[in-house]
Amino acid sequence: MSKDLTLLFYPKSIAIVGASSNVGKVGGIVLQNIRQSGYKGNIYPVNPNYENIDTLKCYAKLELLPEIPDLLIIAVPISVTLTTLQEAGIKGIKNAVIYAAGFKEIGKEGEQLEEQLKQISTQYGINVIGPNCLGFVNNLCPLNATFAKSSGQSGNIRFISQSGAIASSMFDWCDAHGLGFAEFVTLGNKTVLNENDILQFFLDNPIDKLTSEEQKGLSHVSPIGLYLESITNGVEFMRLTREIGKINPIFIIKPGKTVAAAKAMQSHTGAIAGADFVLEKALEQSGVIRCNTLSEFFNLARAFAWEDAPNGPNIAVISNAGGPAVISADATSDAGLSLAQFDETKKKQLLEILPRAASIMNPVDVLGDALADRIGKATEIVLQTKGVDAILIILTPQVMTQIGKTASLIGELSEKYQKPIFCSFIGGGMVAEGEKILNQYKIPTFHFPEEAIMAIGSMWKWRQFQKEQITISSEPFESILINFDSVKTITQSAKNQSSLDNQQATKVFEVAGINVPKSKLINTLAEGIIFAEENKWPVVLKLSAPGLLHKTEYGGVITNITNEREIVLAWEKIEKNKLRLPIETQSNVMVQIQQDVGKGIEVIVGVKRDPIFGPVLLFGAGGIMAELIADRNLHVLPISKNQAQQLVEKAKIHLLLRGYRGTLPYAEKPLYDLIVRFSKLIEMSPEIKEMEINPVIITHDSVYAVDGKIILK
């Protein structure tokens, strides 16, 4: 099917099956919405019960239409939805919106219907939005193809929402706050078109149709806001968002962090959530800003739409009250921001226009008796200050405060200067007047200053991502040579096992160029002594069997065997411990002897395949530390050496790795290499389901994959 969505979003003609003259019905509302939105193409109502609807000729059947419409709106009950789609296919229609609910979200029966819907769309190559959705608005067309109310004001922001209800709330909120958008697409069940298709369309079709009047006061980017309950294809999603994020910020609200929510979500849309901590990491790696609350999401929408992201983390706060200024200062570091430092010249300038009791430091306290003029002057001085990346102006409604006049002055300054300005006028009815004026100037307002700081922090986070992308794109991924044929030989030899035994696993790691201590499977004590003499004492004895994953629990590992006398005792002990194993394992267990690499820092390197985002690397403290410090550091693969370094440096265990209390630093560089090789291994080996090296022992000179396991698909 053609995924060119241009005619879907910019149709020259639209047919509406189920169109009605009754605006209490979905088919009536959508017809009214299309006409009221100023749509300029041909409109064909389809409904056997009407000859005409208002001034439009109405058709009894799709096949009677005088042309093949670019877009079909299916506004009929679920019982006739599929036959309608079939007829559309026969007619040659390529784009459709389906509103009806009653598909997979209601259970098994609905799932079957949805499967049929998918088949029809594949057969005829129809791009379908929905079902169980609200349709879409494209204010650039203009076209409101939803059955919800929306003011239809044009703007630079683009929304994708899986939920129609959230869209309804957003429409109402946008209207109330004067926020215009370009497109608003609701996805519903995502049976055919999903978020990636729409993102691809956004990437291919930048917004360039706003008039200079519409553009006035807006930011210079086209932010994309996403409300998603599931992500269809994580790898593709990361590719697209990373690409878009280089130019336009993307922010998302994705519920389902907690078990309670995941449960609620499943009963709501039937969507099964992947692990939320993987999603969190994937979003971070793609520069997508995750909002934790709807409040953050709504606030950030306006902030990104109306102001450019700051070019640095240094903000200045101007306030007519000390308290909220202090509260803002409190919020800055959590948001990854700092308060800009003013130099002596600036302070002098501020001193000249402010009363003696005012604070000329940042936050600037212009005092409670400040009239609009004083606030304006202080703001202008700060706007002219190099090193200030964004400004937050806080106003409380005190006796002398000129709320409206102050808002207008700030508005005028915002047109004169490029620097992003944010406002928080704290109160109720009295400050609402000021907020309204500020919003007319497209200055984002926040009920409380902490919300403003949080939004500025998120904007700066995106700007940092954008800046980093320039560096990263010029940094080649290492070409690491691994003999994958040898790997395949080992895994295929074990293809009737569900997992590789320790000896096989370490062999795979060795082939991948990972440093593995010498080891051997032995049948007798004599073999062990020979190994130790040949390879140097001390040695380790371990039990090894396919599927034996927690051998320490059975006493299956004896370390630091330094001489013949000790190995005799150890051999006895490990032979005895064999009997503690589960019966089914006892028959094919063997003893592995290994060089003991001595003391070092123990870490774990592991990888699992996430159903949404593919292989995900885990790095963290090993041994007893793992339990204590919860040192889980993830990276969605692939990974470069630089990224491996960042991953290691962010880990808590790094406090020890870098050397502590006078000890020398540990061998970090070979660790990065190990991580990259380990990661390549799973990327190139689809037969491997998950694997782990535990522990990797890091000494002052080298790293050793001491023990590992590989689970096959």
Add this chain to the structure above:
Amino acid sequence: MSKDLTLLFYPKSIAIVGASSNVGKVGGIVLQNIRQSGYKGNIYPVNPNYENIDTLKCYAKLELLPEIPDLLIIAVPISVTLTTLQEAGIKGIKNAVIYAAGFKEIGKEGEQLEEQLKQISTQYGINVIGPNCLGFVNNLCPLNATFAKSSGQSGNIRFISQSGAIASSMFDWCDAHGLGFAEFVTLGNKTVLNENDILQFFLDNPIDKLTSEEQKGLSHVSPIGLYLESITNGVEFMRLTREIGKINPIFIIKPGKTVAAAKAMQSHTGAIAGADFVLEKALEQSGVIRCNTLSEFFNLARAFAWEDAPNGPNIAVISNAGGPAVISADATSDAGLSLAQFDETKKKQLLEILPRAASIMNPVDVLGDALADRIGKATEIVLQTKGVDAILIILTPQVMTQIGKTASLIGELSEKYQKPIFCSFIGGGMVAEGEKILNQYKIPTFHFPEEAIMAIGSMWKWRQFQKEQITISSEPFESILINFDSVKTITQSAKNQSSLDNQQATKVFEVAGINVPKSKLINTLAEGIIFAEENKWPVVLKLSAPGLLHKTEYGGVITNITNEREIVLAWEKIEKNKLRLPIETQSNVMVQIQQDVGKGIEVIVGVKRDPIFGPVLLFGAGGIMAELIADRNLHVLPISKNQAQQLVEKAKIHLLLRGYRGTLPYAEKPLYDLIVRFSKLIEMSPEIKEMEINPVIITHDSVYAVDGKIILK
């Protein structure tokens, strides 16, 4: 001075110095406010420039007043403030409000004026609110003695705000949302009266004057909201809030968490902040809910005023949209809440009134096409459900949604049932209509459901505190016998030292009944050998000198000396390491020998005096763990054994203490005893500034205070 504030808040007569007929002036506004607030006592304007103001006779001087007014409002510039206060003192006036700014907040010169103000008030026994404040409102009197606008609606909530600006915002916000309050006191510089005085007044004067009409829809408590930038006397504050918290919830916003904020605050009010993490702990121990943002504070004010705190953590969510319901589910666990489970009977009841595709689990999804009636029915079923402690109703403005009608139905149900109800209607102008109706019924509304969940969580947190108080009050503090005379003998013998050496410190701990390994100061190797033979090998050698606090860094500790050969080597080594010490320490350093108690878990127990809250205990992991796991657990003293147990069990190191990976558990009980004795020691020894045992070694049988330091005042 009399701290009976009854006549301050309920004066039978008021004089206003600086009263004016010009409502552009502070003295004009306050006179107007007093009269418009419906104040029923005598009003005496004092101003030599008027004969009369409106219908009131105006007096040229305070001394000419026909009676001693119960309250004096000083609404004159700072230049004449002090002389006015002096005249008031002479006249015999006992209560005053001072608005003027220009005191300690502007620096040295102002500090002197403030000192004089304090002296005058002490001399004449005047209770002063301010200076640098906005005055107070007492709607129960009724009396608005501020120069700010306030609707003066009566309610059950009581506010104390250090900042007048925050008060202005709150007034505006309360008006806009229909929230009435009983008293609103602004404190300003707190020169004479501080938060504790007002809290004491609140404790002594419960609200019992609301008419049944005013009480309608309100909660059954009188919540107290605090905005404080500093706390004057932490010990008293904890006593009062803990007492009040048994009946009425207290919530606070206290800025200054971060260094940036503390800096900003200092330039703002001259208040020097104590350590914020101590404050955090003190508030937790007193059951005071700390709000992290102004938004939380404003929301919680209304929640506590209008709804009773839930009696359990189990909430039910009813929503006409799946997405926001899932988002709410996400927020519950963070807020310390859970989703209530419905039994089969309930599910059946819901099934009967809801369409098939709806979710009858919790969250209940009534679907997007729900009319008011369906939402009302579902709400009533849930209101009747045992095990549901609070209800959140979420509405998005979809095509069929009856916003106003739904709000009215919920309002009626709230009058019929006692269970607390919270609403979040998400959107803009369309939902505002519903919010207004809900607020008329005194149902708290929130822009977003997460904010509601957070407020419910805070309310439940308070309810838990309240319930715990009943248990705790019946639990006696242990009477532990310590020979404080012996302690004093040791500390006094060291009174020319700033700190005790290791040997002295462990002696103090021993006197307090803490288990200390045998130890001795020795001058020769021979003495050491004798000690070891008498007390059993292994032993430890340590350098010991007053003021020597980080001896390990100089190689000043050698452990696990198991025989004579080893002690010879160790002695040589430690003698050499003496020379690495700072020169000033070398002259009086000695060697201490100590029994080696062997391996165990190392923890730190320390105590410091916080300038606001007094002695604060620290417990956490010792040794290298301390750096890795940031295991700082505080308790503001005193502490009972039960509390010590809770402290230990909350620590991260407890993962090891309870026994890990098959090891036996460590001796926790003696640890609680050690903590209580250690705490008693500082409580009873004012000469000790801070002290620490580091490490305490915990074995499977016992605990040992291996090394300690005590710093004297």
